[in-house]
Amino acid sequence: MPFLSTPLRQTITELTEQEHTPFFVYDLDGLLSHLKPLTEQSVVKLWYAVKANPLSKVIQTLDKAGFDFDVASSGELDQVLRQDIDASRVLNTGPAKSKRQIQHFLSQGVRTFVAESHNQVQWLNEAATEHDIQLRILLRVQLRWPEGEKNPLGGDSLTPFGLGTEQWQSLQLDTYPALNFVGLHIFQWGNMLCTEKLAQLWAQMVPPLKALAENLGFTLEVLDLGGGLGIPYSENDDQLTWSALIDALAQIKTSAGVTELWMELGRYAVGEFGHYANPVVEKKQNYNEHQLIVSGGINHLLRPAVTTQAFPCTLLRYSGATSHSYLIHGPLCTALDHLGRHTLPGDINAQDWLVFSQCGAYGFTESMPYFLCHELPAEYVIEHGEVRQVRAMQNASDYLR
Numbered sequence: 413m414p415f416l417s418t419p420l421r422q423t424i425t426e427l428t429e430q431e432h433t434p435f436f437v438y439d440l441d442g443l444l445s446h447l448k449p450l451t452e453q454s455v456v457k458l459w460y461a462v463k464a465n466p467l468s469k470v471i472q473t474l475d476k477a478g479f480d481f482d483v484a485s486s487g488e489l490d491q492v493l494r495q496d497i498d499a500s501r502v503l504n505t506g507p508a509k510s511k512r513q514i515q516h517f518l519s520q521g522v523r524t525f526v527a528e529s530h531n532q533v534q535w536l537n538e539a540a541t542e543h544d545i546q547l548r549i550l551l552r553v554q555l556r557w558p559e560g561e562k563n564p565l566g567g568d569s570l571t572p573f574g575l576g577t578e579q580w581q582s583l584q585l586d587t588y589p590a591l592n593f594v595g596l597h598i599f600q601w602g603n604m605l606c607t608e609k610l611a612q613l614w615a616q617m618v619p620p621l622k623a624l625a626e627n628l629g630f631t632l633e634v635l636d637l638g639g640g641l642g643i644p645y646s647e648n649d650d651q652l653t654w655s656a657l658i659d660a661l662a663q664i665k666t667s668a669g670v671t672e673l674w675m676e677l678g679r680y681a682v683g684e685f686g687h688y689a690n691p692v693v694e695k696k697q698n699y700n701e702h703q704l705i706v707s708g709g710i711n712h713l714l715r716p717a718v719t720t721q722a723f724p725c726t727l728l729r730y731s732g733a734t735s736h737s738y739l740i741h742g743p744l745c746t747a748l749d750h751l752g753r754h755t756l757p758g759d760i761n762a763q764d765w766l767v768f769s770q771c772g773a774y775g776f777t778e779s780m781p782y783f784l785c786h787e788l789p790a791e792y793v794i795e796h797g798e799v800r801q802v803r804a805m806q807n808a809s810d811y812l813r
């Protein structure tokens with residue numbers, strides 16, 4: 413399947429008649445039909461990791477599909493609540509839960525938390541006691557494998573997410589009477605495209621997690637496996653099959669002996685339903701390379717600079733011209749502003765638009781929009797077949813002070 417469908421190409425072509433700067437388009441109809449089957453099973457409860465794309469209309473679509481919401485900041489929480497979603501459907505993960513943030517979450521009605529440190533456990537208990545409420549708590553675990561042993565993750569780099577089993581071991585659960593410890597959370601992989609590899613990874617995590625719950629003296633009712641389900645960013649990438657994933661998850665649920673399995677999906681939920689249209693500024697030949705300079709770069713799409721993985725790119729206009737390999741550069745005065753190497757028709761010119769696909773997750777809000785004072789991109793949605801602007805383009809004079 414091409415990354416840019418014919419109807420979307422048509423819609424974006426029409427929008428380029430009124431827009432002169434880069435913009436995003438989110439296909440909410442496609443998104444809803446992708447999401448609905450995901451929740452139609454009884455193996456895993458699904459939360460939407462809001463950081464992947466916090467746009468109001470995207471959150472509303474996840475709501476329609478039956479997802480609950482995983483947030484990691486007061487800003488994300490407020491955005492979810494503004495879409496008329498009840499706080500009882502919110503889960504709070506994240507390494508930086510200040511006392512002040514915890515107070516805000518409790519006062520808004522959030523009751524489910526993933527604790528990532530001893531301090532978080534302490535502070536959640538204090539705040540819950542003060543509010544005279546009980547909280548549901550999952551402890552976030554960061555696993556390592558002994559030197560020399562086969563490590564499914566291929567590396568042991570330390571992250572701020574959760575604590576090792578040894579560090580959790582000393583927690584005295586009965587000293588936190590306002591907290592109801594229901595489960596464990598583990599998530600330390602990303603953009604995985606192979607079900608067998610994921611299944612193997614999850615399976616290796618079950619024994620140490622069961623042992624930890626037993627040592628801490630609580631019943632492991634919930635196992636939360638985070639996110640990390642991948643989407644293809646090039647035509648040669650594999651693609652996950654939901655039914656195969658569900659089969660693998662059902663086995664993990666049985667072997668972990670839990671009553672509930674949870675996941676928070678970001679990329680896999682929304683990644684394939686966003687596109688970014690970007691005008692070509694000029695084409696030039698430099699040494700032996702064809703270079704394209706485009707209007708928007710890592711100021712609107714940072715991900716290629718931090719992962720070195722490009723978003724797939726298509727020329728908006730149909731062209732039968734012979735293809736070239738192009739290096740694509742954004743407008744920022746840093747060599748980091750590079751959107752990848754792409755094979756595109758040789759007749760591209762300064763009137764053309766390129767479309768980058770798979771930009772529905774980790775697109776605009778992950779980026780660095782203010783650097784060099786370019787325009788902020790407009791955001792459009794397609795819903796019930798109609799195109800609507802959710803956010804207008806903004807000039808630097810609108811946001812600089």
Ligand SMILES: *Cc1c(COP(=O)(O)O)cnc(C)c1O
Pocket residue numbers: 461463464482505506599602603638639640641676677678679680773
């Ligand atoms: C970012 C994040 C996710 C979502 O990850 P994806 O790989 O986009 O699915 C899930 N859980 C937590 C705690 C996260 O921080």
